[in-house]
Amino acid sequence: MSTTPADGPVLEVSGLSKSFGGNHAVREVSFALGASELLALIGPNGAGKTTCFNMLNGQLRPDRGRVVFCGRDITGMRPREAWRLGLGRTFQITATFPSMTVIENVQIALISHERKSYELFSAARRQGRAEAEALLDRVGMAGAADRHCAELAYGDLKRLELAVALANRPRLLLMDEPTAGMAPAARVELMALAARIVAEEGVSILFTEHDMDVVFRHAHRILVLNRGEIIAEGSAEAIRADARVREVYLGGGTQEPGAEEARPHA
Numbered sequence: 001m002s003t004t005p006a007d008g009p010v011l012e013v014s015g016l017s018k019s020f021g022g023n024h025a026v027r028e029v030s031f032a033l034g035a036s037e038l039l040a041l042i043g044p045n046g047a048g049k050t051t052c053f054n055m056l057n058g059q060l061r062p063d064r065g066r067v068v069f070c071g072r073d074i075t076g077m078r079p080r081e082a083w084r085l086g087l088g089r090t091f092q093i094t095a096t097f098p099s100m101t102v103i104e105n106v107q108i109a110l111i112s113h114e115r116k117s118y119e120l121f122s123a124a125r126r127q128g129r130a131e132a133e134a135l136l137d138r139v140g141m142a143g144a145a146d147r148h149c150a151e152l153a154y155g156d157l158k159r160l161e162l163a164v165a166l167a168n169r170p171r172l173l174l175m176d177e178p179t180a181g182m183a184p185a186a187r188v189e190l191m192a193l194a195a196r197i198v199a200e201e202g203v204s205i206l207f208t209e210h211d212m213d214v215v216f217r218h219a220h221r222i223l224v225l226n227r228g229e230i231i232a233e234g235s236a237e238a239i240r241a242d243a244r245v246r247e248v249y250l251g252g253g254t255q256e257p258g259a260e261e262a263r264p265h266a
């Protein structure tokens with residue numbers, strides 16, 4: 001795990017802005033994320049969540065603004081370099097090697113973290129086994145170590161993906177709609193696991209999510225984006241009660257976000 005200056009925020013974002021032609025996808029977004037914090041970034045379709053994530057991990061260069069990670073300015077740094085510093089990301093579509101076993105996927109990630117060559121994989125296979133097993137145990141997948149990824153249920157693939165991301169000893173993990181495509185019970189389970197990892201391993205997580213039950217149940221704090229701007233920030237209670245948030249989600253209705261009708265996505 002990379003080091004953070006004592007007591008400093010893990011992530012500090014200031015004035016982040018991005019336009020596509022005349023479309024202001026993200027405008028003057030500023031926020032900070034502390035150590036061991038589980039922060040949700042929510043907002044309706046097209047609010048700018050993905051654009052924001054893409055600027056945080058270097059996939060997109062901001063027009064303006066700064067991204068400081070563990071005290072270091074990483075604005076415009078390439079994703080691979082940010083990843084090396086401990087800023088990991090998981091995507092909506094799982095990215096594992098289907099022809100390999102569960103444990104081989106984690107071993108590959110460990111080898112990559114240690115900057116060993118893939119050609120050394122067969123030699124490293126034995127060496128990294130114990131560490132990979134420990135990571136699989138962490139995500140409740142120890143019993144599936146030697147199964148092929150192609151055989152796994154979707155929820156198990158998401159757990160494996162988390163183990164792969166943790167192999168890089170991230171300080172911060174960006175999770176892009178981690179529970180998309182999962183059944184409601186599996187969603188809650190996956191985010192409960194993420195919350196445990198945050199609490200027990202000091203990893204911070206910033207996630208986007210359309211399922212308000214998941215957000216309200218697990219996020220320590222919530223940021224609400226609308227049309228590229230942060231319109232509210234606070235606890236689940238504060239966000240539920242926020243008039244602007246209700247207006248955005250419900251067009252001025254009185255129902256709070258989190259009710260079935262409030263979900264911007266089906």
Ligand SMILES: Nc1ncnc2c1ncn2[C@@H]1O[C@H](COP(=O)(O)OP(=O)(O)OP(=O)(O)O)[C@@H](O)[C@H]1O
Nearest residue numbers: 020023024025043044045046047048049050051052
């Ligand atoms: N590469 C791009 N080129 C042009 N416009 C883009 C591009 N990426 C995003 N946009 C636009 O920027 C705005 C923000 O999009 P973004 O994907 O960041 O929103 P989002 O909150 O992630 O939405 P969703 O919840 O649907 O994934 C939208 O109006 C979108 O059409």
